[in-house]
Amino acid sequence: MSSLLRNLFSKHPEVVSTVKSTARDTYIALCLTGQLLTLAYLFDRYLFRLVGVKGPSMLPTIGERNNLLLLDCFTYAFLRSPQKNDIVVAENPFKPGHTLVKRVLYVEGEMAEVMDQRSQGYVSVKVPKGHVWIEGDNKSNSRDSRDFGPISVNLVDGVVRARVWPWELRQRLD
């Protein structure tokens, strides 16, 4: 096998240059692909991305299906923590891999008013440091902080800036 290859390379030197240039081109393509994928990941993680959401919990503001939202991850990563009336996308603490779209009602240090099912009355819950209280706009059909309590800011992905689909209902949401 090696003698065959040596004969081939000595008789046809252009094969060597072809193999070399092909290997070089492949290496360049692989490097550029890696750079592109990494930059795309960083862009999604730290600048902004489009998220498709479904579910009835934000109903007057965001429809039940066929939504595409512009999610701004830059603000919470570098500028400020969540504030009142921000619509945020957060990770569901009970279901790994699922996300929530809710509105921030109370931030850290405030007292949240919540209906207690056992005593049938309103009780006050203090939102601890580094946490936010999120609730859906559709109060009757939403699983949110009234079920699982305040969630940590670490679980909040970003703030929703606009709805870009359906195109007829495009609108800024902040």
Added chain:
Amino acid sequence: MGQYLSHTFFHPQTGHPNLKVLTFNTIILLGIYANQRLFSISLIKDDSMSPYLLNSTFLSDLVWYHKYSPPTEKLRNKIVAVRDPFGKGIIFRRVIAEEHQWVQRMDDGGIIKVPQGHVWIECENPDGRKIDSLSPELNGPISRKHVLGPCERIIWPIWRCTSFSDMNKFSVLFGDKKPRHSQMYTSQQMYDKYGLQ
């Protein structure tokens, strides 16, 4: 400036890309990606994991931990890196129970079922207890979303360089046999013992 940049990335005569610069940039970017998604290092800042992970003024332990763990990975009895739920930072805790398992608390003996998608984490050092499932701030299981991944090994100082699996296997630290953690029961054990389901 533009000419300098173009001569850095491309050969001035032939116009081919400069492979050394290309390789360097790719390695830097892939390193950033690995630090974001795969593994990272962190210094120990308090005494909460004291016999295992030591804190001191100049030579605190430097821990190499994974930043990704598949949701089905068994983390019980492993030391994991956890995102601090009350601020920005990494804390190291031992996982005592995973989802759908039962825990009998060490302090008051209460029995709790860890809900779906949660884990029960505890410090190693009962005297220097910081944020964990027994502390008054958290006082319960924590979401699995906060858990980054298991710790791999201590990489600095050089004389404390140990793998965490070796630390668990060959640990002779606790000769007194006193319980230092809450007791975990699987659902089958709980059913056999108390009839709870």
